[in-house]
Amino acid sequence: MADELTVIGKPGNIDQQAVECVTGTIEFPNDLFMGQKLHAKILGCPHAHAKVVSIDASKALELDGVEAVVTHEDVPGWSEVKFHVGDAVAAVAAKDENTAAHALTLIKVTYETRAHVVDPDEAMEPGAPLVGLFPDGNTTLRTDIVRGDVEAGFAQADVTIEDESGWTNRWQNAPMGGGNTTAWWQDDILHAWVDTQNPHGEHSGFAGFFALPHNKVRVFTHAAGGGFGGGRAAVQAVAAALAKKTGKIVSLHTDKRDNFFRGVTHFACKSKIKLGAKSDGTLTAIDAQFWGDGGTNPSPPYNALPDCLQIGFRCPNANFKVTGVITNAPPSGYYRCVQHPPGAFLMNTALDAMAEKLGMDPLDFRLKNILTIAEPDQDSGVAFSFNTLRECLLDSAAAIGYASNKHAPGARTLDDGRKHGMAVTGHLDGHGGYGSGRGAIITLRPDGTCFINAGIARSSCGTNTAHCHFVAETLGLKYDDVKTGDWGATAVTADGGMQAGSTNTNQAGAAFTIAARDAREQLFKAAAKMFDPQVNPEDLDARDSKIFLKSNPSKSITHKEVCARNQRIIGRASAGWNPVLQFDVGPWKAGTPANQRVPCAAGAEVAVDTESGEVEVLKWTAVTDIGRVIYYDGAHAQAWAGLYHMFWQAFFAEHIYDRETGISLNPNFLNHRWPASLDIPYDALQEVLREGVSGLGPYGATGAGEPVASQYSVIACAIYNAIGVWIKEPPFTPWKILKALGKA
Amino acid sequence: MPEEEKVIQDGQISRRQFIKNAGIVVGGTAVGSTILLSGCGNGETVTKTITTTVAGGTVTKYACPYDSQEFDTLAALKTHLESQHGEGGGGLEGLITLNVNGTNYILKVEPQWTLAYTLREKCLLPGTKVPCWRGECGACTVIMNGRTVYSCLVLAIEADGAVIRTVEGLKVNGELSALQRSFIKNRGFQCGMCTPGFLMTGVALLEKNPNPLLEEVAEAVSGHICACGNMNRNIQSIYEGGS
Numbered sequence: 001m002a003d004e005l006t007v008i009g010k011p012g013n014i015d016q017q018a019v020e021c022v023t024g025t026i027e028f029p030n031d032l033f034m035g036q037k038l039h040a041k042i043l044g045c046p047h048a049h050a051k052v053v054s055i056d057a058s059k060a061l062e063l064d065g066v067e068a069v070v071t072h073e074d075v076p077g078w079s080e081v082k083f084h085v086g087d088a089v090a091a092v093a094a095k096d097e098n099t100a101a102h103a104l105t106l107i108k109v110t111y112e113t114r115a116h117v118v119d120p121d122e123a124m125e126p127g128a129p130l131v132g133l134f135p136d137g138n139t140t141l142r143t144d145i146v147r148g149d150v151e152a153g154f155a156q157a158d159v160t161i162e163d164e165s166g167w168t169n170r171w172q173n174a175p176m177g178g179g180n181t182t183a184w185w186q187d188d189i190l191h192a193w194v195d196t197q198n199p200h201g202e203h204s205g206f207a208g209f210f211a212l213p214h215n216k217v218r219v220f221t222h223a224a225g226g227g228f229g230g231g232r233a234a235v236q237a238v239a240a241a242l243a244k245k246t247g248k249i250v251s252l253h254t255d256k257r258d259n260f261f262r263g264v265t266h267f268a269c270k271s272k273i274k275l276g277a278k279s280d281g282t283l284t285a286i287d288a289q290f291w292g293d294g295g296t297n298p299s300p301p302y303n304a305l306p307d308c309l310q311i312g313f314r315c316p317n318a319n320f321k322v323t324g325v326i327t328n329a330p331p332s333g334y335y336r337c338v339q340h341p342p343g344a345f346l347m348n349t350a351l352d353a354m355a356e357k358l359g360m361d362p363l364d365f366r367l368k369n370i371l372t373i374a375e376p377d378q379d380s381g382v383a384f385s386f387n388t389l390r391e392c393l394l395d396s397a398a399a400i401g402y403a404s405n406k407h408a409p410g411a412r413t414l415d416d417g418r419k420h421g422m423a424v425t426g427h428l429d430g431h432g433g434y435g436s437g438r439g440a441i442i443t444l445r446p447d448g449t450c451f452i453n454a455g456i457a458r459s460s461c462g463t464n465t466a467h468c469h470f471v472a473e474t475l476g477l478k479y480d481d482v483k484t485g486d487w488g489a490t491a492v493t494a495d496g497g498m499q500a501g502s503t504n505t506n507q508a509g510a511a512f513t514i515a516a517r518d519a520r521e522q523l524f525k526a527a528a529k530m531f532d533p534q535v536n537p538e539d540l541d542a543r544d545s546k547i548f549l550k551s552n553p554s555k556s557i558t559h560k561e562v563c564a565r566n567q568r569i570i571g572r573a574s575a576g577w578n579p580v581l582q583f584d585v586g587p588w589k590a591g592t593p594a595n596q597r598v599p600c601a602a603g604a605e606v607a608v609d610t611e612s613g614e615v616e617v618l619k620w621t622a623v624t625d626i627g628r629v630i631y632y633d634g635a636h637a638q639a640w641a642g643l644y645h646m647f648w649q650a651f652f653a654e655h656i657y658d659r660e661t662g663i664s665l666n667p668n669f670l671n672h673r674w675p676a677s678l679d680i681p682y683d684a685l686q687e688v689l690r691e692g693v694s695g696l697g698p699y700g701a702t703g704a705g706e707p708v709a710s711q712y713s714v715i716a717c718a719i720y721n722a723i724g725v726w727i728k729e730p731p732f733t734p735w736k737i738l739k740a741l742g743k744a
Numbered sequence: 745m746p747e748e749e750k751v752i753q754d755g756q757i758s759r760r761q762f763i764k765n766a767g768i769v770v771g772g773t774a775v776g777s778t779i780l781l782s783g784c785g786n787g788e789t790v791t792k793t794i795t796t797t798v799a800g801g802t803v804t805k806y807a808c809p810y811d812s813q814e815f816d817t818l819a820a821l822k823t824h825l826e827s828q829h830g831e832g833g834g835g836l837e838g839l840i841t842l843n844v845n846g847t848n849y850i851l852k853v854e855p856q857w858t859l860a861y862t863l864r865e866k867c868l869l870p871g872t873k874v875p876c877w878r879g880e881c882g883a884c885t886v887i888m889n890g891r892t893v894y895s896c897l898v899l900a901i902e903a904d905g906a907v908i909r910t911v912e913g914l915k916v917n918g919e920l921s922a923l924q925r926s927f928i929k930n931r932g933f934q935c936g937m938c939t940p941g942f943l944m945t946g947v948a949l950l951e952k953n954p955n956p957l958l959e960e961v962a963e964a965v966s967g968h969i970c971a972c973g974n975m976n977r978n979i980q981s982i983y984e985g986g987s
Contacts, residue, residue, distance in 0.1 A: 014928060015928075015931060015933075017936065018928045018931075018933070019920070019928070020936065021927075021933040021936035021939050022920065022924040022927045022928055022932075022933060022939060022943065023871065023911060023912070023914070023915070023920070023924065024870070024871025024872065024873070024910075024911035024912060024939070024940040024943075025871065026936040028873065028937065030870075030874075031864075031870035031873075032870075034864060034865055034868045034869075034870050035865050035866060035868055096854070096856070096857065096861060096865070097861065097877070098856040098857070098858075098861075099856070102856075174971060175935070175971050175972070176873075176875040176881065176883060176935060176937035176938050176969070176970075176971050176972070177875065177935060177937050223935060223936055223937070224935065225875075225935050225936075225937045226934070226935045226937070226971050226972050228971075253874070253877070255874075255875070255876055255877035255878070256875060256876040256877070256878075256880060256881065257876075257877075257878065458935075458936075459935075460934035460935040460972040460974075461934060462934075633931045634931070637931050637934065637974060637977060638934075640973065640974075640976060640977075641934065641972055641973030641974055642973070643973075644973030644975065645973050648973075668876070668878070668880055669876055669880035669881055669969055670880050673969075674969045674970075674971050675975075676966050676967075676968070676969065676975075677962040677963070677965045677966045677968070677975055677979065678962055678963065678966045680975055680976075682976055685976075
């Protein structure tokens, strides 16, 4: 099959919005109505838990250029009780952003403060102050999975270990865009320009907030401006409320400080994992408990924290329990792979501890216990569509020379005195799964070129470019003949679903492929009549913008010729989410229940300076099997970016709150920073995209965004291999390493 | 619904309605041609363009935004504004001149306006992005009098008289520049928000050092954040963007 593809997976195809990106003309919500709009800023609550008693905005309204102030009385979804520092209290619309910010300082708010709790351990103690979101207590059971008989499993074990972690790092998604809205009311019709990962979801959100029929809302999303999961619930009713009050266009710019106080934060979590194994390394029992700090999100996405351990590793007796904790901190949410980055960290420290106690090499221990393709999911019983975790682990090991350089923890010192360490980790990632759940519309123009339209945002790696690949390949058009038309404009597009869960390429792509098949059927039917003599549509195939006879490819007609005479060809796809394969793909037949996971692994080699605590990454290779690379340049850019994000998680990412007051101590890019150009070990980072076995998505695609960014734990294991001491609370900063070594 | 605001300036050409009638001259040796006075933040704008083509080149004159009188130099216009419109018109108070991508702007600005805000909302050039608003990310980088600056940290009044270059001015004769083409070839962008800043720093570097080492590019862009994680490709784009 691969040889026959003419568009998919070919290097050099240009991102559909490339020119907009390099000319600055790509439209973010704040880039519209220049010189015409009002600017909004939000006042945050200074207390971690308080009730608003009164708000006096008269001084603010007297300031020249201020047009309106709104509070919880005007903004749908805002409560008079504030649950964390930075929780929105009021917002101003003014002639410019500085005037709006100045006006915020003139608003007098009287609060009735309430007891609060920011430390998750304290929040779980009996008698702790109530966060205020649950009627009693601050905890909720999120997951309770029982498999087999754990007590019997431990009774069979020759060796047991108990591994307890500290709290993992909270971090802020902090994309460059995110949370920006421009709103305008045309009488009673709301127009909202939003940078979101879910345009149709925002559409529904606005309709709900303002009690509008859905056909009185129009959402426009072009560029998401990053998101990494945080942009899936970016809806900001406040700009629309201010627009309504002023009768003018209002633009809310969520600057990065706002983002740190109100944006989505990746949650902190910890675990207590008990493992039992036979002396040959066979796992017999797992008893794993997890706790997640959701901040003020009462149902944060950490219910699948056990996923890495639960799914990929064979063990007949296992209990997995997740307890959610709420605290008076900003709400936690999604970040590239909801639970896998910290879940993998918690799992891998336990697996390595067990391997060490068994006297086994940690990689051999993993290879002994990972599921093979012959084994179905242990809890649901459904077979996996493919499972190349073994190959990904072995490729990662080979890339760092693991077999010839591995050593016991702390056993190797480099010539310069630094300690050498290496590790290989991996899991079956729960993202990138298949499901047909998207709508798509494609229109063929009279010259045979094609527009694709869907209610999706432009994501960073160019998934709408991947969609053009599917359509071009399916219709037999040249890549340049397919362009993105309207996207993210909800009034004229089908619901493209949420651009999350690493599903945009394969799920929205499935819809585009179905739509392209619909158009191809019409196209071939029309083309068949234009052959002389007439042929059957089934006799035709298409490639390079030509439709030809399968039996005699020299007999052909162009798409242009067909479309010139048949100008009404529109391909459509629309379906509810359906986890059953919609069409034959590779070895898979339509109707197959889809249980697709994305195998991912990483190998890392580090040098640790035990005097300074600094860690140098010598090599870090991440291997992910994404089934089929669709948009070559985008997929590789995203995979390298996954390494960059993992590097950030391992060494930088940490959003710190003052435990007494709940105030963010580093709400900016200087102190909660992304690695800058001089921080990155370019030569060490290597992304590998396997295309081993067909995935279930169109043309064998799976998803990539999250699986390629979920293995920062390999650094924890490599540091342990270097110094023989675990750092249980990432990020792995020099101070923490020195502290672990008893030197700080 | 108001028409979507979009400024596209290819060389000297702008598609905005109020500039459309101005008969701007393209070609010749004209540099600046548009004069624009922006009223105090209310979107009230007056513009006069008086560049005319004459044999052998073009002549640019400067029009008073209040009474349309024409002057040969900006200095003469300023003198006129101060003497004739000092009271009711506000005269020179808050009046600055900016040369942005070869176009002269006369703008009435307020003291709190940043250069970034003024470029975006008054010169109608939204290519300069302002994600952080406080000098942390580098996305708003423009070239001011030959130096890269974070335009969110420069006040408009500080920029009076400055020559500014933004991403809107990168095209050469309406075509993408070599650097822009290199960013496309190397996929030196992801979400597109930090990209204009990387481009402007790239321009500044390559003009001083047309064949930089990768390390020199990395150092030049060390004040920029690309949260999407595309730094390797951004650097490669500048590295290959000199020719």
